[in-house]
Amino acid sequence: MLLAQPGSDVDQLIRLGDGGRVVGAGYATEKRQLELFDPELRRLMDALRAALPGTPLIEVVDASEDESRLLLIASSDVDPGKVYLFNKATRQLSEVMPMREELAGLAMGTMKPVSYPAADGTMIPAYLTLPPGSDGTGLPAVVLPHGGPSARDEWGFDWLVQYLVHRGYAVLQPNFRGSSGYGSAWFQQNGFQSWQTAVGDVNAAGRWLVETGVARADRLAIVGWSYGGYAALQSPALEPDLFRAIVAIAPVTDLARLQEDARTYTSFRIVRDFIGTGPHVAAGSPARHADGFRAPVLLFHGTVDENVDVGHSRSMAGALRQAGKPVDYVEYAGLDHFIDQPAKRTDMLQRIDSFLSAMAPGT
Template identity: 60%
Template sequence: MRASIAVMGMVLALGAVAARGEDGTAIAAKFGALEDVRQISLSPSGNQVAYLKPNAGPGVMVIVADFSTGQSRAVLNAANPGENLRWCRWASETRLMCKLYVAVNRSDLLMSATRYVIVRNDGTGQGYLSSGLGSKSIGGLQFVGDVLDWDIAGKPGHVLMTRQFVPEGEIGSNIERRREGLGVEDVDLESGKRSLVEPPRKGAVRYMTDGRGHVRLMATRGQNDDGYAKDEMRWFYRAKDDDKWLPFTTARDEDSDTPLAVDPDRNIAYVLGGKNGVDVLYGVALDGTGTRQVMMEQPGVDIDNVISIGRNGRVVGATYATEKRVNAFFDPELKKLGAALGKALPGQPLVEFVDSSEDEGRLLLLASSDSDPGQFYRYDKATHRLEQVLPMREPLVQMPLGKMTAVTYPAGDGSMVPAYLTLPPGVAGMAAAKRLPAIVMPHGGPGARDEWGFDWLVQYYAVRGFAVLQPNYRGSTGYGSAWYQKNGFKSWRLAIGDISAAGRWLTAQGIADPAKLAIVGWSYGGYAALQSGVTDPGLFKAIVAVAPVTDLDNLREESRDFVNFRQVDAFIGHGDHIADGSPARHAGAIVAPVLLFHGEVDQNVNVAESRLMADRLKHAGKDVTLVTFPGLDHQLAAAAARTRLLADSDAFLRRALGM
């Protein structure tokens, strides 16, 4: 194996040194830095990559690198306030298409809009891909659609896209065009010309193709009389070589019967569906019989997605998480290759196929572990050559990090809760971990779970000397319907009880010094951190909450002006759990000092939630500090903000815990 480091014009030997001797602010800057590679894509030939790299200041740039010449250049830069490039992909060997999110504030209502930017691989030909709206359009357009297919046979540089059609009219005229709803178009990215592939249908919300330019599935969702979207989603399918839509399946939002992809060779749709309390992967025939075949199942855990590869999105396997993420391949060649790469890279046991050339002869992959943020490689099947491309986080290369271990601990009712324990670098296992400062870190969601792998937040605190325990409390996904319960809000007592039990277990095992036990959480994790301070005052000696929910009714009201209000309303529910489970209403019960962080343009959880919590705590005479970040959303995706979050929280914890 020979490293091809010069491809990207960088030298890995300049990576970070060990953290010993560095002060907390310098270490915080290394962990607070955004990923050097936010997203990456391989060109159809496999000879070029394009990746998103954060600017030194605000925004992100698109870098194109050529493997054959070793040259790289910036071809696009999004640095205006409120702009954020999410991804860039190759529409052809010379043209890129990038998705741009723009935050907007209309009448004090925070919203986001999407637009597509196109650019050639030499940086020329930059422009917006028009949404098709004109001066006669009645109403606005927030989102410009999604790319369904990147490779239409015989049409290089064409993509298949959804488009939201709006009615058109003219003042003083009776002439109107009432085409309305979601349709599909063939878009020539060079000329901008559009050809209608699927006529717009009012109520259509999704389309799915077979990866070869044929639309095979469609989902519709109606509206109630109040204008809000209905819970029920109806899916329709097309048989091969037939334009007629036929009923496929009906599902409610929290049901699991969800199509993921279409396999044109097998003429099936891959669908997640429930069996024995967990999600399994079915292949459902698209020939009118509706025949279901179990393609993959795993006792006790949910299959959560398919693995696809190539420009056609060919499905090659499925994935699930037990103690570690498992990529299980249907494709025998990739199954063999994945196993071989795992052996070739013993220190990086998680191998993910990120992209491929058009012929799948060259693969782009990411190898990472709990203590390695990851390294991108290009693999050539013909030569069996594996080349290094880029590290995910260059400042952390060569820095000693903590090891993550899967553990279980007993909840109050005796249920065993799965969790991950990360110890400071140099602490050789649980037997050597004695009365350390420790953090319980519940994940966000609540419909999510933690997994084994690198986590910048966890690793920062581990390097700073903390043991960190991440509980997959009841309400987490991935462990089946019985573990999920009614979700982490409706079943908050179980969830918060499991999280508090994590702190008690750390002290009972002698891992944590009970006087130096803290809780840190983001989003729902921040909610859980605050609510644990209400239900178990004094257990945690310091609370850090990032972008937390603090009042469940307020969270509900934040969605009232959006069409998904009924789904959010049903998810949060009604009853005594609203008042009892809202920490802002019980601020007086919290005894630990509290540090809050929040972005001021957060559309997931409004900054008003943290401001309410801070005001209630101050009114109750509590120790509270609120830090807000202008112009940033829920993710706080800016190096300066994340560096401050880490440095300030570290200093706060040391003060509160007497370290």
């Protein structure tokens, strides 16, 4: 046994050199922890942390074939990071480039680990980021569930979080039950088969923001991407009056359709079994329950999305329109699941900002 961490999944191998030599492993608690098995590298990382204060996340991302030179990224929650080159022979650390030069000098929100109670009293781990200089009370706020669902949020720089914070929103990222990284009991059956628990935990995040005074109930929104978009659209199935605005980017909207989308792929059985069969398939498909929506919806999707077919957003928009519900659907031609073309991503963020700004008190 080299490494085990109660309550966390060891989910990362750190490899170096041409042969991919394993030099360590990692896991996430409130912050990502790296355990280095190589004594020389462990001493080096201790020295680097002392040399680079304020950037507690230091990751070796590559190495020369003989491991004499290491490529590093040092970052934090308020620093998108810089790339460094370390020369072992000269002991010289040289800055190569900033990760996001355009953000230099901008104030960022500090990401704070918190926990809040779910409906059954289970404490749900999360990260709360507040606008710089805010006293943390009476704010417009966004619950931001992660994608996956076999994933989790971690402490560190997040461009979407920082954009929302910069626009004045408190942002809460819940690691709801159904998230990975916390062991099989927390993962449950997964975020689709256990959607009522997962989405219930997401909704509890919104209630907690209001109950603690961080958020105004009339300025509370939910924003999600991929599975996070699914959770945002599924949230009204449990509490239709909780969120005043819903934004879903590249969301799953019908579980049966998600299964069928995989039929021509070798992963079909895996997807079929992951989603499962039974009443949860219909009950957990937001496109089938458009009549229950009370908040306006903003949808985004790329037309060549290979993770979640664009038909999911098209059918969701159609169902909402047929039910007479307010919906705006933006489709980006030629873009995939990540909508990573700069001009289109900028357009998306500006549209989200305008949409959330329209949450007027009392509406």
